[in-house]
Amino acid sequence: MDIEAANKLQAQIQDSRQKYTYFLLTAAGACIGYAVEKATGPALQWKSIALAASLIAWAASFWFGCRAVKRNEYGLQYNHAWHVEARSPADKIALDSLLTSEARSSASSSRWQFRFFVVGGGSFVLWRLLELSLR
Numbered sequence: 001m002d003i004e005a006a007n008k009l010q011a012q013i014q015d016s017r018q019k020y021t022y023f024l025l026t027a028a029g030a031c032i033g034y035a036v037e038k039a040t041g042p043a044l045q046w047k048s049i050a051l052a053a054s055l056i057a058w059a060a061s062f063w064f065g066c067r068a069v070k071r072n073e074y075g076l077q078y079n080h081a082w083h084v085e086a087r088s089p090a091d092k093i094a095l096d097s098l099l100t101s102e103a104r105s106s107a108s109s110s111r112w113q114f115r116f117f118v119v120g121g122g123s124f125v126l127w128r129l130l131e132l133s134l135r
Contacts, residue, residue, distance in 0.1 A: 017110070018072065024113050025065040028058045028120070035124055047134065050127035057120030061113050068109035075102035 035055055039048075082095040 014072075018069075021065055021068050021072075021110060021113065024117055025062060025069075028062040028065065028113075028117055031117075031120060031124070032058050032062070038128075047127065047130040050123050050130060054120045054123035054127060057116045057123060061116035061120060064109045064113040064116060068106050068113055071102050071106035071109055075099055075106060078102060 032055060035051060035058070039051055078095050078098045082092060082099065086092045086095055
């Protein structure tokens with residue numbers, strides 16, 4: 001595979017990953033808003049624990065999504081510096097280390113973003129089932 005084709009493929013992968021991260025950020029925000037809107041009645045009931053868990057999980061998902069975006073941005077800055085500003089092999093080695101660290105951190109944040117989003121959804125469904133069964 002030639003370099004130009006590899007670069008285009010990498011750009012498509014990066015674009016797809018960013019869209020997925022932003023989709024989950026939007027979905028988590030919408031879920032928080034919907035859950036707050038659906039919450040009615042006394043807040044201190046035992047069944048509200050599942051609702052609180054869903055809100056906390058979605059908030060964590062949102063936070064990890066923001067962290068993934070920021071880490072990805074840092075990685076792009078380090079990559080730019082590697083190509084434009086790095087003069088010596090020592091500079092490139094240091095930037096390689098930073099790039100690897102940011103890539104790992106961004107990937108980890110993305111995984112946790114998805115996990116917390118799913119946990120929030122499960123908790124919300126549990127809360128709705130408890131609401132409906134106790135009527």
